[in-house]
Amino acid sequence: MSDVILSNTDLDLPQIHNLLNLGAIYLNGQRLQEDFSVSEGAYLRVHTKPRRFPKNDGKWSERIIFENQYFIIVNKISGLPVHASVDNIRENVQAYLEETLNQPVFLTHRLDVPTRGLIVYGKTAEFQTAFNKMLIARELKKIYRARVTNAPPMGFLTHFMEPSPRAPKKVDRVEQPGWQNCVLEVLSSTLLDDGSYEVKIHLHTGRTHQIRAQLGFENCPIIGDHAYGAEKIWEEERIELEACELEFTNPLTGESHHFKI
Structure with a gap:
């Protein structure tokens, strides 16, 4: 070869x-x-020019928020994918966790590369399957914290996303045939000293780039998210979006869990 x-x-x-x-x-x-x-x-x-990401810094044990026999909660950093990409299987959170724990872990849901915060990995294929069914049924509560350029409308925001694999994602308030509904709820909005706003968001549907696309459409893009209308600030892949809270019931045991950073 x-x-x-x-x-x-x-x-x-x-x-x-x-x-x-x-x-x-x-x-x-x-x-x-x-x-x-x-x-x-x-x-x-x-792939002669594979996309590269930060190398393992050896600090993944410190980023594990919770671990039991079924799953792990990790505080993901910005700039890393949660799993292998088509041209890079080494530089991702899943690979670094497996190296740290010396065992396989199973992807259950995703965060965008520039997004940081809480993410769940299964420790067994059985938990992964059961958790994914729970996700489809929307039985996982996900709260995000974002810093944005302008204050978004309070309450529920509903848009519809074009079913395209390309990014940035296109959304509109008007439903079109085949487009997916996107629902989030703005829980709070606080003006900061620098003129930006910190908003807390309850994500009700989990489309790719959903929060980024919806806030960008409303002319209140996330700080650093140049793909959706904000100014590019950092060289690294980073935006001011954090998955700060997760709440769910273990589908295998019935035990309730609530994690917050």
Whole structure:
């Protein structure tokens, strides 16, 4: 495989080995982790410039808020994906947790790369399945804290999101065929000394980029969220959005849990 890539790209051997380590090379649709011989007619896909994220700083034990035999609650930092991406399986919260705990953990829900805060990982596939069913039934209460440029309307905000895989996401107040409803509730809004507002939000539906898109549409984008109308402030992927509170019932035991930062 390496000789094929060497003869068809400007990559050298150390670069190819690094791409293999990141999981950025595919053979016939399967991600490679080591060098393989390539037969004629095989399809080789190489992500030559994989997206990079902060390396493991070794502090993940400190970021575990709660742990039992079923799940882990982690305080995610900005700038990291919660799971592997198509061209990088190493630099993400899930991989760093598995390295720290020396055991597999299972993704249950997501936070955007620039968003920080509380996220749940299952410790068993059984919990993951049961928790995902609970998410579909909207039995998880999620509260977010955001700092925004302008004060949003208080109470419920309802928009509809275009069903597209592309970002930034497009929303509108008017429902269109096939568009998904997005509902959040602004619980409080406080004017800060710098002229921005700190708002507390109860997320009722969990669409990709939902809070960011809805607040951007209302002309009150999140500080640092240049994709949705705010000024770009930091070089790193960071916006002033934090998942600050989670409340749910363990679907396997019936025990109630409430976590807050």
